[in-house]
Amino acid sequence: MIAGDPAKRSGTPSAERGRLDKRRAIVEAALRVFSQVGYAQASVDAIAAEAGVAKPTIYNHLGSKENLFRHVMTEMAARDNGKALEALEFFPTGPADLRTSLEAVARKLVDCYRDEQSEAVRRLLYAEVVRFPDLFDAVQASGPDQFIEALAGRLARLANAGLLSLKDPVRAAHQFIALVYDELPRMSAYGTRSLGQTEVDKVVADGVDTFLRAFRMR
Amino acid sequence: MIAGDPAKRSGTPSAERGRLDKRRAIVEAALRVFSQVGYAQASVDAIAAEAGVAKPTIYNHLGSKENLFRHVMTEMAARDNGKALEALEFFPTGPADLRTSLEAVARKLVDCYRDEQSEAVRRLLYAEVVRFPDLFDAVQASGPDQFIEALAGRLARLANAGLLSLKDPVRAAHQFIALVYDELPRMSAYGTRSLGQTEVDKVVADGVDTFLRAFRMR
Amino acid sequence: MIAGDPAKRSGTPSAERGRLDKRRAIVEAALRVFSQVGYAQASVDAIAAEAGVAKPTIYNHLGSKENLFRHVMTEMAARDNGKALEALEFFPTGPADLRTSLEAVARKLVDCYRDEQSEAVRRLLYAEVVRFPDLFDAVQASGPDQFIEALAGRLARLANAGLLSLKDPVRAAHQFIALVYDELPRMSAYGTRSLGQTEVDKVVADGVDTFLRAFRMR
Amino acid sequence: MIAGDPAKRSGTPSAERGRLDKRRAIVEAALRVFSQVGYAQASVDAIAAEAGVAKPTIYNHLGSKENLFRHVMTEMAARDNGKALEALEFFPTGPADLRTSLEAVARKLVDCYRDEQSEAVRRLLYAEVVRFPDLFDAVQASGPDQFIEALAGRLARLANAGLLSLKDPVRAAHQFIALVYDELPRMSAYGTRSLGQTEVDKVVADGVDTFLRAFRMR
DNA sequence: AATGAATGAGGTTTCATTCAT
DNA sequence: AATGAATGAAACCTCATTCAT
The missing domain is CATH 1.10.357.10 (Tetracycline Repressor, domain 2)
Structure with missing residues (x-):
């Protein structure tokens, strides 16, 4: 949180930052969807839409629906x-x-x-x-x-x-x-x-x- | 309907008995399955198998998965x-x-x-x-x-x-x-x-x- | 159609009469249902209900849905x-x-x-x-x-x-x-x-x- | 989008081309199946097989059997x-x-x-x-x-x-x-x-x- | 890294038909 | 002769997951 200008840093960390943001968005969207419809009835599609990302992105970050739920x-x-x-x-x-x-x-x-x-x-x-x-x-x-x-x-x-x-x-x-x-x-x-x-x-x-x-x- | 040994009575009561038995079997099987895998992931197929009846029989008796769950x-x-x-x-x-x-x-x-x-x-x-x-x-x-x-x-x-x-x-x-x-x-x-x-x-x-x-x- | 008192006739014809009435009721009910929803989507259940008979009665009289349609x-x-x-x-x-x-x-x-x-x-x-x-x-x-x-x-x-x-x-x-x-x-x-x-x-x-x-x- | 040999262009257009081809194949296969067995008796399975695609692909493109029929x-x-x-x-x-x-x-x-x-x-x-x-x-x-x-x-x-x-x-x-x-x-x-x-x-x-x-x- | 497209498996539900009464 | 109950087969549709781009 206490970074210098992220643009000055070497490529990887700022990319890493975006990656973490996306991960966080996914997890928070997932809680919203899971809590509204339950684990089994929550579709990864719906979570992706709620998070504003494409479905495979969820799989890239979290691996599977089950793992996403655990996190x-x-x-x-x-x-x-x-x-x-x-x-x-x-x-x-x-x-x-x-x-x-x-x-x-x-x-x-x-x-x-x-x-x-x-x-x-x-x-x-x-x-x-x-x-x-x-x-x-x-x-x-x-x-x-x-x-x-x-x-x-x-x-x-x-x-x-x-x-x-x-x-x-x-x-x-x-x-x-x-x-x-x-x-x-x-x-x-x-x-x-x-x-x-x-x-x-x-x-x-x-x-x-x-x-x-x-x-x-x- | 007026007591007496039901087994001795003519067709209807014993048939009714059989019908009720089947209904009871379905409801009890359903609780077992629901409680093991949850509502959404419980398949009517699995409930039918657990109850020992054909799937449509469940629909004849209870109408729908949701209604079955309510009962x-x-x-x-x-x-x-x-x-x-x-x-x-x-x-x-x-x-x-x-x-x-x-x-x-x-x-x-x-x-x-x-x-x-x-x-x-x-x-x-x-x-x-x-x-x-x-x-x-x-x-x-x-x-x-x-x-x-x-x-x-x-x-x-x-x-x-x-x-x-x-x-x-x-x-x-x-x-x-x-x-x-x-x-x-x-x-x-x-x-x-x-x-x-x-x-x-x-x-x-x-x-x-x-x-x-x-x-x-x- | 030009009968005497049907009750006086021997059992079979009046029974036959009732049988024919039922058959006619089935065929007419079937046209209503077929024409409203089409052949494939007309359920024998719906035809039986419209005719006021039990489903197997239709099979007794007409043999099969296809045959019923032909008639x-x-x-x-x-x-x-x-x-x-x-x-x-x-x-x-x-x-x-x-x-x-x-x-x-x-x-x-x-x-x-x-x-x-x-x-x-x-x-x-x-x-x-x-x-x-x-x-x-x-x-x-x-x-x-x-x-x-x-x-x-x-x-x-x-x-x-x-x-x-x-x-x-x-x-x-x-x-x-x-x-x-x-x-x-x-x-x-x-x-x-x-x-x-x-x-x-x-x-x-x-x-x-x-x-x-x-x-x-x- | 601006002509040129589409095969030489980058991914999107040719992908779009492929997508439209698939859609066209589905619609034409559907007409064949519908016309042979009628709307109600045409199974989406059969249409998928005739079109050479997986069943969900039909739903991705056309949404529902009814919508497919309309198209x-x-x-x-x-x-x-x-x-x-x-x-x-x-x-x-x-x-x-x-x-x-x-x-x-x-x-x-x-x-x-x-x-x-x-x-x-x-x-x-x-x-x-x-x-x-x-x-x-x-x-x-x-x-x-x-x-x-x-x-x-x-x-x-x-x-x-x-x-x-x-x-x-x-x-x-x-x-x-x-x-x-x-x-x-x-x-x-x-x-x-x-x-x-x-x-x-x-x-x-x-x-x-x-x-x-x-x-x-x- | 991110995505659009595609799929195999499996979900609930309906239905023509038969059997025992 | 007529029926209530039961069933096997099959229908539409959804979804978690992968692949090519």
């Missing part, structure tokens, strides 16, 4: 995971406004989960787990697993600070997510219908409330 | 819902062994959810919600919605008995399910890998524990 | 031919009002040709002549050939009466039909669009006029 | 019309050998009409007018209508030259065609059986004779 899923999952980890930076570390701070973080996390692309990736993962079991593992390792670890760490810090009473921080992290998010997918038809902000906030607040009732040090 | 989903979802409601009958009503009873019920429920067919239907629903939004509604109405209501009623009874402290039984019902089940799909790769009974039981026990810490009357 | 075509063609021959009975034999009488007969004939069923049969014959060459011969022999002979006889009588000057009455008969009818099929899109009576009458009158200019004894 | 009909009708109009160039303009010249032109015209492809198109048009009413209009407008106008013009010139006595040249044009052609389709089983040249010539000569008896200035 779409892993790259998008990694991007989603990054956003969720960012949200964790606002996690509270002290007693001040514990409930308010937790709710704020939970809302940020839920917003990440409810992001359209994120839900699309999750639907595709659910749909194709039988045919692409390795994809499930890749996404899980690069996404939720890392995230749960990070969240567990934050919760453990609060426990160390004497604010929470936790036996198993990892389990608690799972339960935190379950409490603030689990009801939402069914409310939004797995992310295909938009929800009112107030009903989302109520679910989050109730989840945090239950979490604190269970784990706040008395 | 598979709604009929299977209704069946799953029935099992879950049965499990609720063992819900505790008194203080005796509250934790133990809740854990027992939760294990039964989780077993229903973890049933292979049940997970397959859920995966297909997740996968096809964009293409079949009405199916989502039908399944939701005939399944989870009814079940959550029933569970909320049971929890409200415990609250009335002075055993739990609940503001919103429906929300609590959602949270109960979230706590005892939510972690499992990711552990089992959305139901495609089997879990050890002890790890499942640990999740359930921890979920019930958190639930009781939050809601047991002190 | 439809020959029976309808014979019926049409009968009507055309009837129209010839009004053919003039003397000098009185020769033009007026010829026009009247020509109008009747053209009405026969323009009849909806008649046009439908002609379209089907045209369409299937490659696949059913024998049908063409059967229809030709039982219809147009007979009719042309009859018309030629009528014209010859007029010639004998010194009213027309004809070398070849059969050729003249063909030309008469050509002059009064030939333009109409293209005007009516081969019988699929209705024509105004006045434009039809004009064609007929002009045809008769040309015929008389060519053949009236001077 | 076959309109292109062939236009071609036939061109030949008929060419024949008109030999139409007499002066009194010299009027009968002989008219017979010569009529024979040329009848040869156009009796051409195998031309009869095939007419049969298909007749057969499918119910399902493709727009095709009838398109063919009529690009073919017979133009031709009748041209023929009427030629006849009007003869009238102006004082050779014919015509009130309505368009009607006379229709009648000319009717007299010299109308009998032939039934003689040749709608163009599916070949006729002897002498019987054809006799019909034509008799038709011209009747036409001249009716319209030659006395």
